[in-house]
Amino acid sequence: MINTIPDEILDAANTLFAQRGYDGTSLQLIADAVGIRKPSLLYHFSSKEVLRDAVLARVMEHWNDVLPSLLNAATGEHRFDALVGEMVAFFADDPSRARLLYREFLDRPAEMATRMHEFLSPWISILADYVRRGQAEGLLRPDVDAEAYVANVIQMIVGGVATAHVFGVLNSGSSFDQQIKEITRTARTALFIDNLEISHG
Amino acid sequence: MINTIPDEILDAANTLFAQRGYDGTSLQLIADAVGIRKPSLLYHFSSKEVLRDAVLARVMEHWNDVLPSLLNAATGEHRFDALVGEMVAFFADDPSRARLLYREFLDRPAEMATRMHEFLSPWISILADYVRRGQAEGLLRPDVDAEAYVANVIQMIVGGVATAHVFGVLNSGSSFDQQIKEITRTARTALFIDNLEISHG
DNA sequence: CCTACCGATCGGTAGG
DNA sequence: CCTACCGATCGGTAGG
Numbered sequence: 001m002i003n004t005i006p007d008e009i010l011d012a013a014n015t016l017f018a019q020r021g022y023d024g025t026s027l028q029l030i031a032d033a034v035g036i037r038k039p040s041l042l043y044h045f046s047s048k049e050v051l052r053d054a055v056l057a058r059v060m061e062h063w064n065d066v067l068p069s070l071l072n073a074a075t076g077e078h079r080f081d082a083l084v085g086e087m088v089a090f091f092a093d094d095p096s097r098a099r100l101l102y103r104e105f106l107d108r109p110a111e112m113a114t115r116m117h118e119f120l121s122p123w124i125s126i127l128a129d130y131v132r133r134g135q136a137e138g139l140l141r142p143d144v145d146a147e148a149y150v151a152n153v154i155q156m157i158v159g160g161v162a163t164a165h166v167f168g169v170l171n172s173g174s175s176f177d178q179q180i181k182e183i184t185r186t187a188r189t190a191l192f193i194d195n196l197e198i199s200h201g
Numbered sequence: 202m203i204n205t206i207p208d209e210i211l212d213a214a215n216t217l218f219a220q221r222g223y224d225g226t227s228l229q230l231i232a233d234a235v236g237i238r239k240p241s242l243l244y245h246f247s248s249k250e251v252l253r254d255a256v257l258a259r260v261m262e263h264w265n266d267v268l269p270s271l272l273n274a275a276t277g278e279h280r281f282d283a284l285v286g287e288m289v290a291f292f293a294d295d296p297s298r299a300r301l302l303y304r305e306f307l308d309r310p311a312e313m314a315t316r317m318h319e320f321l322s323p324w325i326s327i328l329a330d331y332v333r334r335g336q337a338e339g340l341l342r343p344d345v346d347a348e349a350y351v352a353n354v355i356q357m358i359v360g361g362v363a364t365a366h367v368f369g370v371l372n373s374g375s376s377f378d379q380q381i382k383e384i385t386r387t388a389r390t391a392l393f394i395d396n397l398e399i400s401h402g
Numbered sequence: 403c404c405t406a407c408c409g410a411t412c413g414g415t416a417g418g
Numbered sequence: 419c420c421t422a423c424c425g426a427t428c429g430g431t432a433g434g
Contacts, residue, residue: 005419021308023224026412039415040419048413099307105364106300107222113370124371141390147372148383152361155368159360160353163306167356169314170325171348182349186391189342206403227428240431241403249429404434412427418420 006044008034014055018096021103022052056104059097060119062090067123076139077192079130084153084187088180091161098161124150131191141193153187207245209235215256219297222304223253257305260298261320263291268324277340278393280331285354285388289381292362299363325351332392342394354388 003011012033016025027048031038045051066086074082091098104112127150134140160167160183164176204212213234217226228249232239246252267287275283292299305313328351335341361368361384365377 018307021222021224023222024308027414028412037420038413039421042414043419046414102303102360102364103307105367106219106304107225109366113367116367117370120371128372143386145379145383145386148379149387151368151371151380152357152383152387155360155364156353156357159303159356159364163303163356163360165310166306166314166317167352169318170321170352171329178346178349179352182346182353185344185346186350186353186387190387190390228430229428238404239429240405243430244403247430406432408429408431410428413425415424416422 005034005036009041009044009051010055010058013051014059014100015096017052017055017103018099022048022107055100056115059100060115063119063123066090071126076134080188080191083127084157084184087154087157088161088184091158092176092180095161095164098158101158102162120154139193140191144191149191156183156187206235206237210242210245210252211256211259214252215260215301216297218253218256218304219300223249223308256301257316260301261316264320264324267291272327277335281389281392284328285358285385288355288358289362289385292359293377293381296362296365299359302359303363321355335392340394341392345392350392357384357388 009030012030013025016030016033019025020029027038027041030051031041034041041051045054070082070086071079073079124147128146131140131144131146131149135142135144135146160179164179168176168179210231213231214226217231217234220226221230228239228242231252232242235242242252246255271283271287272280274280325348329347332341332345332347332350336343336345336347361380365380369377369380
């Protein structure tokens, strides 16, 4: 047995909430996916809301684990690559994470605004300071709105992964990887000065 | 009486579907918002699915009305401004439209991929051709992936408006308008060559 | 556009 | 972790 039953419940709930939404996913459906009965599920998570909270917390905790070392490991353009690369890798590795987050943004805007504020504000401040320092050094575009830029890049990646299945069909030539590449290019181009030559480095 | 009852039903359904999702919105709730009984609602729209389809169709039809004249009215950077401006204006005017669309992307990915393909593919082809022509003329960045760029800009605007309430709280200084401005700046910078000086024109 | 009603499914509990 | 069960709400119908 690799996973404990609570872990299996969290995995199944994350996938199903992302696919069908919170209201569209019955506890019965999650229990079936795990292979237990509904009251057994409610023994591990005392209510459907408690389960939702646990699923969401697990997705967000990843960034507290990974951001500190990521920010210290590199500077300048290397730090940009490390950050955007980690975000793209995390969400593209399992798009259910992006869809779950996005559904929460839509289902519980006030609660998620508070939660994101508490969770992301310290990180956003740090990133925005990097941007402003880069602007002062003449490396980054002066017209960048630091906080809004960071927020927009997060939205672009999470939203882009969450809706890749829809927008990827809009043309014959554009695959998931191409969309991710274009998102990364857009984020980079909107930030750095004179990056036309090095954007494919 | 300004609106017919079916129009009032569509308005209420759009707002409530956007706020609470399709599964989270009962026909009773919509009927209450309009001020009629549930069976009366089902007289105008024979099922909940039929109502959803009508709401969605109304949002998408706008673009068939507005895109032809918009594309003919201007060229180059003026056309970019006209297009992005219209998209931002339409969704920012009533963010429920953006949230409704995004929920459909998540709730019915396969159906929406088909629907968006049928609906947007012709327009995307035209826009992508504009991009390629601009690249050939040396006005637009050669590293732009035309189709992926257009899809990403649509996602950035719709997703940005749909989640503005969440990301707008991440810092004290960034309002809804600032986020929209930064999205527009990002889309422009990722497309045009040497637009550092004219981006505030 | 209404009252009255139905079968199905929901989240959750009792009790073991 | 299970069987058995409950009140509430769901989308939809009958009949006018």
